[in-house]
Amino acid sequence: MLTWLRARSRSGRTAAELYGSIVTAARREIFYSELGVPDTPDGRFAMLALHMYLVLERLQEEGPEGQKLSRALVERFVTDIDDCMRELGVGDLTVPRKVKKAAGALYDWSAQFRQAKTAGGETALADAVKRCLLPPEADSRAPKVLATYICEEERRFREHPATALLAGKIAFSAVDLGPEFTDAHRARLDP
Template sequence: MKSLMRLFLSEPNLAEPLYRQVVAKARSPHWYVEGQVPDTKEGRFAVLATLLALTDLRLERGGDESRKTSVALAECFVHDMDSQLRQEGVGDPVMGKRVGSLVGALGGRVGAWRRAIEGEESWEAVAGRSLYREQVPSPASLAHSLDELKHYWRGLEGRGDEALIGGVLP
């Protein structure tokens, strides 16, 4: 009976508080006003995926629990994207492909931001692709977003694993 109950009761994802906080950061109006990221589904996804990529990179640099949270954070993202697509009426036959595409877009950002953090590529170039698909509206908008992303990264680096896992973001 116990194993049958496990089929119907899912354990809460340990990264849910962190995921909710990253989503809240991605909804900050400054990204879309001063940063001039298009306030569209694609633009909002770009900001969320960018912040998640940076958060994931910080989690990868932490201890065992932090690295476990990195996996759990990806699971939160997949669950959220699945839910969002279902709300938009996307059906099961194409759901896997659409979610897979979004996960791939996140993975591409993780790789690009890893190169930026390691100094192999400029932050400006990565931000231009990650947030604007290289269609940067103005130098001022890129400068704003770049400052915010650097501030976010420095804040992530300054957070202890436990605080970060608990959703305490810069």
């Protein structure tokens, strides 16, 4: 029995480490300042869900051990969402319903991204990103940039050593805005 408890504790620590990397990546300023994701609880949740999707997809490729860590990571996500809602002052009776809705959104968006990639590649993924993650006022180039980011991270993560991932080690790369976006940004900075 103690072996089970130690194993659960170990996977919990590993999930917490992965989740910390996910939160750090989701909070990068580029999403909010350049791509037009609102710096609000909803916008931050959208970026958190995007990065959770990336890691969960990679973990699914690692068989039973990856699935076990995936479950622990989702538990950590749900606990964090619960804590955040309580900190925001959401009533105790409403929190479970909202947490369930947030977890449902994560799974729904993940399914839409998977389906879009299968059906139409990066273009269809950009449409899914626009529909799921971005508000109407977001920069019109943002869906393509995020779809490219997702595809690049998935490619990189496939090359990422499984042992490092299962030990809670993952690093996200920089978001490539592309030349048009960068030129427009420079024009705003250099009047």
